[in-house]
Amino acid sequence: MTPSEENYLKAIYQLGETSKASISTNAIAEKMKTKPSSVTDMIKKLSDKKLILYRKYKGVSLTDVGRISALSTLRKHRLWEVFLVEKLHFTWDEVHEVAEQLEHIRSEQLIDRLDQHLGFPRTDPHGDPIPSKDGNYKKFIKKLLSEMAVGSEGICIGVKDSSTAFLSFMDKNRIALGDKITLLDKEEFDGSLHIKVKDRPLQISSQIACNLYIEL
Amino acid sequence: MTPSEENYLKAIYQLGETSKASISTNAIAEKMKTKPSSVTDMIKKLSDKKLILYRKYKGVSLTDVGRISALSTLRKHRLWEVFLVEKLHFTWDEVHEVAEQLEHIRSEQLIDRLDQHLGFPRTDPHGDPIPSKDGNYKKFIKKLLSEMAVGSEGICIGVKDSSTAFLSFMDKNRIALGDKITLLDKEEFDGSLHIKVKDRPLQISSQIACNLYIEL
DNA sequence: ATAATTAATTAGGACTATCTAAATATTTAG
DNA sequence: CTAAATATTTAGATAGTCCTAATTAATTAT
Numbered sequence: 412m413t414p415s416e417e418n419y420l421k422a423i424y425q426l427g428e429t430s431k432a433s434i435s436t437n438a439i440a441e442k443m444k445t446k447p448s449s450v451t452d453m454i455k456k457l458s459d460k461k462l463i464l465y466r467k468y469k470g471v472s473l474t475d476v477g478r479i480s481a482l483s484t485l486r487k488h489r490l491w492e493v494f495l496v497e498k499l500h501f502t503w504d505e506v507h508e509v510a511e512q513l514e515h516i517r518s519e520q521l522i523d524r525l526d527q528h529l530g531f532p533r534t535d536p537h538g539d540p541i542p543s544k545d546g547n548y549k550k551f552i553k554k555l556l557s558e559m560a561v562g563s564e565g566i567c568i569g570v571k572d573s574s575t576a577f578l579s580f581m582d583k584n585r586i587a588l589g590d591k592i593t594l595l596d597k598e599e600f601d602g603s604l605h606i607k608v609k610d611r612p613l614q615i616s617s618q619i620a621c622n623l624y625i626e627l
Numbered sequence: 628m629t630p631s632e633e634n635y636l637k638a639i640y641q642l643g644e645t646s647k648a649s650i651s652t653n654a655i656a657e658k659m660k661t662k663p664s665s666v667t668d669m670i671k672k673l674s675d676k677k678l679i680l681y682r683k684y685k686g687v688s689l690t691d692v693g694r695i696s697a698l699s700t701l702r703k704h705r706l707w708e709v710f711l712v713e714k715l716h717f718t719w720d721e722v723h724e725v726a727e728q729l730e731h732i733r734s735e736q737l738i739d740r741l742d743q744h745l746g747f748p749r750t751d752p753h754g755d756p757i758p759s760k761d762g763n764y765k766k767f768i769k770k771l772l773s774e775m776a777v778g779s780e781g782i783c784i785g786v787k788d789s790s791t792a793f794l795s796f797m798d799k800n801r802i803a804l805g806d807k808i809t810l811l812d813k814e815e816f817d818g819s820l821h822i823k824v825k826d827r828p829l830q831i832s833s834q835i836a837c838n839l840y841i842e843l
Numbered sequence: 844a845t846a847a848t849t850a851a852t853t854a855g856g857a858c859t860a861t862c863t864a865a866a867t868a869t870t871t872a873g
Numbered sequence: 874c875t876a877a878a879t880a881t882t883t884a885g886a887t888a889g890t891c892c893t894a895a896t897t898a899a900t901t902a903t
Binding site for chain 3: 629631662665668669672
């Protein structure tokens with residue numbers, strides 16, 4: 412499996428994550444930042460290898476083997492992101508490009524040991540779940556805090572904007588990844604929220620709420 | 628710079644490390660496990676980019692720019708080897724293949740932070756020195772313990788064979804990387820050595836001595 | 844239902860890195 | 874010093890990935 416093939420499978424997986432429908436050539440081309448004709452070339456190759464199902468002009472979908480491969484790449488990508496943030500102190504928006512390269516390193520042992528070294532994390536720094544080694548992928552529900560229903564609760568698992576300004580706000584208000592957050596009330600006037608962070612009451616603006624991902 | 632170009636420059640550097648003479652096409656082909664004709668192709672490319680000096684039929688040598696590039700790759704390779712051994716608990720002979728891949732990841736920030744994370748190591752797990760960021764490369768003298776002169780001393784910086792059998796021998800006899808070792812005497816009869824390890828006297832066989840690298 | 848628009852595919856080319864086989868240069872041995 | 878052996882280069886082919894331009898299929902709008 413070449414890096415390019417891995418990237419295509421990952422893109423197809425991510426495009427199909429929401430809907431079961433088949434994925435169009437143009438959608439893949441846009442995501443991969445290539446031309447549709449290049450996509451057609453690769454599609455044929457992946458189809459020959461039985462990694463995707465392909466009917467001309469009708470788009471593609473992953474086979475089981477293809478899906479497992481895509482999840483494996485996604486797993487590597489997200490584990491490396493955790494490594495970069497937790498061990499090398501990258502910020503959450505610096506990691507993507509480097510992880511795009513690291514995800515293609517071929518060594519099963521490497522990724523197993525990295526997983527262990529990181530303490531078997533369940534989510535990456537953006538709050539997205541990390542597929543398990545056997546390709547299981549608990550697609551838990553991730554919402555912005557601003558989209559939560561009053562009275563519901565969840566775990567803070569990531570941020571959308573990871574500017575230093577926002578991260579220092581998090582620090583000052585003692586909100587960290589893994590904290591349990593309950594939405595107590597919404598203010599009509601300005602959309603600000605009354606929340607509880609680990610049983611500590613706090614009031615935050617709607618801008619802040621739009622930046623915090625919560626696992627329900 | 629493509630991974631392939633980096634590999635060629637690294638190979639040329641390593642072949643030229645000892646002698647100042649120019650490096651032959653066949654020598655490069657053997658090291659890279661490619662055919663001489665492939666080497667000629669790449670040589671032309673590197674020469675066009677002014678990374679090597681090339682005269683037809685006369686072999687090549689690195690330019691200053693080429694040497695800096697080779698040292699940069701070597702630096703990455705050896706830092707990754709340290710990471711794999713120290714942080715992910717690979718054994719010293721499992722790391723090479725993976726480091727061959729990791730050395731081509733493009734991110735200056737990544738390698739700087741990795742260096743810091745590892746505590747700015749001076750040598751890799753095989754005892755070879757790690758070039759500094761600015762391309763300086765203290766080529767210190769590395770010898771097998773068996774090659775040392777009676778009465779001389781040095782620091783244990785690596786092993787040749789890293790089988791578990793040998794590593795457990797090291798453990799049992801409390802010899803570790805970084806330990807100061809003095810060669811007190813050689814036994815005529817069987818070649819065994821009397822040494823001091825951090826002022827603790829010890830007798831070891833010649834087989835053991837052939838496996839330990841010492842920095843003088 | 845057909846024309847216009849959009850999407851997808853094909854044809855053909857470029858570039859990288861490799862190879863084999865043939866040709867040429869250099870070195871070595873008699 | 875020339876012939877044989879060895880080393881190196883050239884020529885031409887292949888595989889992978891991408892591209893542009895042209896063609897064909899599918900969808901949309903009138």
